[in-house]
Amino acid sequence: MSINAKKVLFRDVSILDSTGAEPYRGDVLVDHDRITSVGTTAPGAAEGARVIEGRGRTLMSGLCDAHTHLTWNNSADMDGLGALPVEEHLLFTVDSAKTFLDSGYTMGFGAASAKMRLDVVVRDAIEAGRIPGPRYRANGPEIAVTGGALVKGITLFADGPEGMRKAVRELIDLGVDQIKLSMTGEEITGTQRAEDTYFSDEEVAACVAEAHRRGKMVCAHARSAESVKMCVRHGVDVVYHASFTDPEGMDMLEQAKDWVFVAPAVNWLIATLYEAADFGYPQEAAEAAGYKRELEIATEAMIEMHKRGIKVLPGGDYGFAWTPHGTYARDLQHFVERFGFSPMEAIVSATALGGEIMQRPDELGKVQPGYLADLLLVDGDPLADITVLQDHDKLHYIMKDGKFHKETPEAS
Numbered sequence: 001m002s003i004n005a006k007k008v009l010f011r012d013v014s015i016l017d018s019t020g021a022e023p024y025r026g027d028v029l030v031d032h033d034r035i036t037s038v039g040t041t042a043p044g045a046a047e048g049a050r051v052i053e054g055r056g057r058t059l060m061s062g063l064c065d066a067h068t069h070l071t072w073n074n075s076a077d078m079d080g081l082g083a084l085p086v087e088e089h090l091l092f093t094v095d096s097a098k099t100f101l102d103s104g105y106t107m108g109f110g111a112a113s114a115k116m117r118l119d120v121v122v123r124d125a126i127e128a129g130r131i132p133g134p135r136y137r138a139n140g141p142e143i144a145v146t147g148g149a150l151v152k153g154i155t156l157f158a159d160g161p162e163g164m165r166k167a168v169r170e171l172i173d174l175g176v177d178q179i180k181l182s183m184t185g186e187e188i189t190g191t192q193r194a195e196d197t198y199f200s201d202e203e204v205a206a207c208v209a210e211a212h213r214r215g216k217m218v219c220a221h222a223r224s225a226e227s228v229k230m231c232v233r234h235g236v237d238v239v240y241h242a243s244f245t246d247p248e249g250m251d252m253l254e255q256a257k258d259w260v261f262v263a264p265a266v267n268w269l270i271a272t273l274y275e276a277a278d279f280g281y282p283q284e285a286a287e288a289a290g291y292k293r294e295l296e297i298a299t300e301a302m303i304e305m306h307k308r309g310i311k312v313l314p315g316g317d318y319g320f321a322w323t324p325h326g327t328y329a330r331d332l333q334h335f336v337e338r339f340g341f342s343p344m345e346a347i348v349s350a351t352a353l354g355g356e357i358m359q360r361p362d363e364l365g366k367v368q369p370g371y372l373a374d375l376l377l378v379d380g381d382p383l384a385d386i387t388v389l390q391d392h393d394k395l396h397y398i399m400k401d402g403k404f405h406k407e408t409p410e411a412s
Ligand SMILES: [Zn+2]
Pocket: 067, 069, 111, 112, 317
């Protein structure tokens, strides 16, 4: 059986198309790399197609993780993120790219690379078809100011507007798709507080101007209230975390909701608070550091952003020992259980808004004619139980670019 069939007909599937419409039963035809018809197929159009009998299983777009670190190596401590020698680190990164696809993620928005070229090289290998992985927007190491790094070993240091310009230019020269600014602290470091803001307005403005001039996006680790406002003021495209957004920042995000994306990476907060004890960070320590307080405040902020129609995307900073690769779809559960998203809204956010953040809204993230065939056939109804997406055994078929990455033989 060829896994490169040029035409594939998914017959009698429950079509969850990510437009927000309720799922309905029908057929979906894929020709080469594109979806050509959805619902009904013109007579003869499916001739010669390989037929997958859906029997009511859910057909939906592949998922997007808006805060992806292919290079995070499941380390049990922060410094471990940079400790692997480059050769082993490349192998790890190749593995995690495959893990994303194995988990139903066909889109990843890179949120920083632990070493200069790892993200870029792996993106290029995926695009060339040499290794399996999601469609990927590559990043470089995160930029921090002197004294403002979360993990020195994975950071590119720059100071002042001219220093920032040079760092951004250097990263663009490497071939990154976006730039990451590490603007605030993070409590687990013990020294850099989440509500500290390290960048100046002039530095953020210089980074954004330089990146946008070259058609690159900018994302930022921004936990403090001030950093969120700085992001909006200067046009940072993707605001990560945004936990301590204050009322003024909330209004600014709302006014910018046509272009700004927020990705809270909330699984990091939850797992660091409740699930890191086995890795040397007990809940009492996490609470004492402020993670419980931050989770409560961030949860209120995300509920409010959702109410105001600000684009909030799943994507969770996965790749620590207590947030291992492969568990990415936990984010959707958190959106439903904590942020007041319906399962449909969480899925649209992880698919259609995924297409938007990937800068390809007209061909990624929906099951619609003309869209690229990045599809999941799920044994279950994610609208009834959002956690089904976490169960890899339920992802019966995973297709990217019209080619099957995974096929589950039918029981006879
Ligand atoms: Zn991150």
